[in-house]
Amino acid sequence: MVGRLVAWVAEKRDSIRVHWVYQNHLKGRDWIKYIPCANSSWVWRRICKVKQDIAHGFVDRDWVVQPTRYTPAGCYEWFREARPPVHWSKVVWNDWAVPKHQFLGWLVAHEALNKVNKLVQYVLEVDDKFLMCGQSEECLSHLFFECQ
Template identity: 55%
Template sequence: MDYKPSTSSSWVWRRICWVKEEMRDGYVNGKWGVQPEGFTPAGCYDWFKGTRPRVHWFKAVWNGWALPKHQFLGWLIAHEALNTTARLASFGLDIEDKCHLCGLTPETTEHLFCECLYSRGIIRELNKETRWNFPIRDVLDWCMQRKGTVLQRGVQIAMMLGTVYQVWHQRNKSRNKNLLIRPECVARFIMEEMRSRVRGRDRATMTIAERDWLKRMRLVE
C-alpha cells in the first residue's frame, strides 16, 4: 500500500496506483475491513459508490425492455441535460431558440416531447396502432405511473422512450439536414422496433393474459 509509481511510469499504471490510493481507507491493519466477508470486486465498487437514495425516475429510465440509446436519452431528460435550443440559448449562445420540428415556440424539453405538433402527430398515430391512449404531460412522470405486470409496464415505458428517441432523432435530422419524415412513418418504425423487442423475448415466460395484452397492442400476431 505504500508503493509510489515513478514519474516515468505509464499513464495506465499511474492511474491504477491512483485507484490503490483511493482504496487505502478501506484497509485496516493491511486487510480489507469494509465488508465482513473480505475483499470482493462488487463490495469494493459499492464502497466507492457510497450509499445514496435511489432516484425516483430509476425504473422509468433503466428499463430492461428499452434499448440502451433510448435509456441514455431518458437519463439526459431526467437530469435536464438535453441540449434543446432553449437550453443552449440560455447559456448565452447566439442561436434561434425556436423548435426545429414545428418552428412555433421555444424548443424546451416539455414542448419537444409533449406539446410540439409533430410529436403529437407521432403519438396520435401510435394511439391508432395500439388502441391505447398516450396522454403525455411529462415523459418520466408518464412512465412512472404505468400500471400492470412487469412486462406490461416495461413494454409501455420502452415504447415511450423509443418515441422520445425518435422525436429527438427527427429533430436532429431537421436541424442538420433539413429533412423531416412524416409522423405516420416514424410511428410505424417505433411499432416495428417494439415488435422486434417482443419477438426476442421468451414467450414461455409470458402469461396468457400478457400475450393477449400484446395482441391487443398489435405487438404480436
C-alpha cells in the same frame, strides 16, 4: 480487480503472486507504507496507486468495509458516493427498450438534450419558440407534455 491483488498482499495470502511481490518489491518493508521507486514499471506503480486509494479501507491488514472480506464489488460500492434512487430508472433502464431510446431517456431525465434554449445560452441569434407549434419556448415539458 487490481484491488484484489492489493488485498491479497495486505492479507499476506499464500499465493505465488503475493510471494513474488514480497520477494521482488517489498523486501521486508511494510506494504501499507510502501512507496514504489521512480524507476519501477508502470504496472507496479499503478498497483501501488490502487493500494494508496484503498489503504484506508484496511485496519491491521483486514478489510473493514462491508462486506468484511474484500471483493471488487464491495470496493466499488465503498468508493461510489451514496445517492438516493431515482424515480425514472426503471422506465429508462429496462429489458424491452432499445439502447438508443434508453440513452435518449437518460438525456431527458438529466435535462441534457440539446434544445433551442441551449443555443440561446451560447448567444446564438435563434428564435427560441418551439418550431412545431411556435406557441411556447422549447423545453422538455412543452415538447413531451404540453404541445398540442
